[in-house]
Amino acid sequence: MRILWVCNIMLPAYAMHHGLDYSVREGWLTGCLSRIKEKKDDEEEVTLGVCFPVKEGGTGAGEEIDGVTYYSFREDLDHPEVYDGTIENRLHVILDDFKPDLVHIFGTEFPHALAMLRAFGNPDRVLLGIQGFCGAIAEEYMADIPEEVQNNVTFRDRLKDDSLKQQQEKFKIRAEHEREAILLAGNITGRTAFDKKRSSNINPEARYFHMNETMRPCFYEGKWDEKEAESHSIFLSQGDYPLKGFHFMLRAMPEILEKYPDAHLYVAGNNIMGRSKYPYFLRASAYSKYIKSLISKNRLKKKVTMVGMLTDEGMKQQFLESSVFVCPSIIENSPNSVGEAMLLGVPVVAARTGGIPDMVAENKDGLLFEKGNVKELAKCILQIWDEPVISAVYGDNAAAHARITHDADANYRRLIEIYKTIISG
Helix, strand or coil, X not given: CEXXXXXXCCCHHXXXXXXXXXXXXXXXXXXXXXXXXXXXXXXXXXXEEEEEEECCCCCCCXXXXXXXXXXXXXXXCCCCCCCCCHHHHHHHHHHHHHCCCEEEEECCCCHHHHHHHHHHCCHHHEEEECCCCHHHHHHHCCCCCCHHHHHCCCHHHHHHCCCHHHHHHHHHHHXXXXXXXXXXXXXXXXXXXXXXXXXXXXXCCCEEEECCCCCCHHHHCCCCCHHHCCCCEXXXXXXXXXXXXXXXXXXXXXXXXXXXXXCEEEEECCCCCCCCCCCHHHHCCHHHHHHHHHHHHCCCCCCEEEEECCXXXXXHHHHHXXXXXXXXXXXXXXXXXXXXXXXXXXXXXXXXXXXXXXHCCXXXXXXXEECCCHXXXXXXXXXXXXXXXXXXXXXXXXXXXXXXXXXXXXXXXXXXXHHHHHHHC
């Protein structure tokens, strides 16, 4: 089988070969790549091509590294709402060179997904993987933040044409590209009832294949232990835009601190309030100003630590040192952060939204709260700390569940099974 992957990022294998910086945020692709290269005697032969976007270049011939052929194409990664038809020309060249039996596109969030579907023109031999939904993000983007915050436009927002309202509009544009991509795909893969329903509402004719994802390798080793964690510490994996619900957590903190004064919140990801050579008023977004106002209003300055961007090992360590992991997002499909926390056995509190209920069995693997409900959020965290024995059981259950969901061998076999089904017609 000749399979062409269309990825959103440069894979580490290619970057390491050329001494380039790379991201590990889609480390499960690396695990799958390794399995394909380490084919066992009884497994299907797969000849793999991988194409990915770059800011500059993206015009050269394919390059073979360890039996995998890599191609790049130029795309404006800073403006994913802009569709550039010239990408199709480059993708035609890649398709003509590699001649795939099947094209597997990972995600609908970027213009290149639609460009590949248009360039390939063979819906029955395309597998479109659903990651998140731009349409759902656009609908929920403001996440119950006050209207005055939604309408606020800072100096930074004007300079970058990137106010909250503009950010939402960009997702609406991306949602139109996403919708067309789903309509052009003959085969779709997802992993939750949420993504199955949304994709089938757009294209009921497409075949839907359920396939779970494999997490980054380091999260399959190690086990959370309450004795090794910082008492009453809360971990959020991201908080740089409204959808992720950082503001819900800050609004819940006063009630949590009333019972547990030593509680502390750690937030990873892009630090929207971090230090810079520029004064804060010049670089502050409307959302970061709102976050800062909540921290000030609720007297949380010494109770919140922004840990910044972390490596996979750094994320793992932060999980293990935290007494609870919280996913307060207003909408998610199947966040990898929840899967990673579950694999390690960290007590999980998450919003009952999107595909999360398919990941976390409520009152068995962890606790769920109604999205945006600050009172319920605080109550769940307090329950985790009030009942440490039960919370440890949640963690054990979650780890056992996650090891089935994210079993690398089972997921690889399922992937090959889907490829063979599509190619055989």
